[in-house]
Amino acid sequence: MSLSSAELERYERQMLISGWGVEGQKKLKSAKAAVVGIGGLGCPASIYLTAVGIGRMVLVDKGKFKLDNLNRQTLCWQKDVGKFKADVAKEKLEALNSEIEIEAVVAEITKDNVYNVIGDVDVVVDGQDNWKTRFIINEYCATHNIPFIHAGVSALHGQITTIMPGKGPCLRCIFPKDPPEVEKIPVLGATPAFLASLQAMEAAKIITGIGKPLVGRMLFANGEEMVFETVEVKRNMDCPVCGNL
Numbered sequence: 474m475s476l477s478s479a480e481l482e483r484y485e486r487q488m489l490i491s492g493w494g495v496e497g498q499k500k501l502k503s504a505k506a507a508v509v510g511i512g513g514l515g516c517p518a519s520i521y522l523t524a525v526g527i528g529r530m531v532l533v534d535k536g537k538f539k540l541d542n543l544n545r546q547t548l549c550w551q552k553d554v555g556k557f558k559a560d561v562a563k564e565k566l567e568a569l570n571s572e573i574e575i576e577a578v579v580a581e582i583t584k585d586n587v588y589n590v591i592g593d594v595d596v597v598v599d600g601q602d603n604w605k606t607r608f609i610i611n612e613y614c615a616t617h618n619i620p621f622i623h624a625g626v627s628a629l630h631g632q633i634t635t636i637m638p639g640k641g642p643c644l645r646c647i648f649p650k651d652p653p654e655v656e657k658i659p660v661l662g663a664t665p666a667f668l669a670s671l672q673a674m675e676a677a678k679i680i681t682g683i684g685k686p687l688v689g690r691m692l693f694a695n696g697e698e699m700v701f702e703t704v705e706v707k708r709n710m711d712c713p714v715c716g717n718l
């Protein structure tokens with residue numbers, strides 16, 4: 474694995490970060506990420522993963538862009554309404570960085586297809602807006618030892634935690650019971666944008682090995698009051714998903 478002179482120039486500013494360097498950039502180039510859900514979180518998260526130079530990425534979303542997505546789903550322009558999100562995202566992200574191998578999967582994640590859809594990746598970014606799918610992904614990541622970066626938003630509020638199977642709590646440890654599903658979550662576009670950039674930051678940290686990931690901690694962001702709080706979240710050793718890891 475080597476970096477071309479164009480790559481060295483493209484990534485120069487981030488390679489200046491302490492502990493990153495050429496080695497960190499090579500680790501990113503050899504890594505693969507999955508972004509599951511190409512919405513308010515998945516659009517900006519995948520933009521930053523593309524910009525940072527992750528080697529390969531799989532984008533999963535079953536849906537098509539709608540007019541009411543435009544306030545937050547930053548890979549959707551007016552002309553894209555009615556097109557499959559994963560396909561539009563792949564096209565735009567490849568135009569941003571042609572070094573990245575991007576796979577678009579138009580599918581809804583189920584227990585039966587999760588292995589085939591996500592596959593063997595180094596990190597999964599949660600771009601979901603429902604808990605049912607999140608818990609399927611959580612279980613997949615826990616049993617395959619894949620870091621899973623969860624985020625969720627509502628209105629001007631958001632939360633994020635990084636799940637490292639066996640090292641900290643999984644989503645089921647934190648939420649033993651399914652939180653209620655909301656059909657239409659109110660949301661200001663800037664909220665998922667902010668959480669998604671933290672998700673991309675966590676992914677880059679995990680892959681390059683710099684910093685301290687948000688494992689065993691949940692960051693709650695209250696944009697209404699501009700209050701940010703990190704709360705400790707613990708493993709449940711009887712967790713049906715990760716208790717025996």
Ligand SMILES: [Zn+2]
Nearest residue numbers: 643646712715
């Ligand atoms: Zn667990």
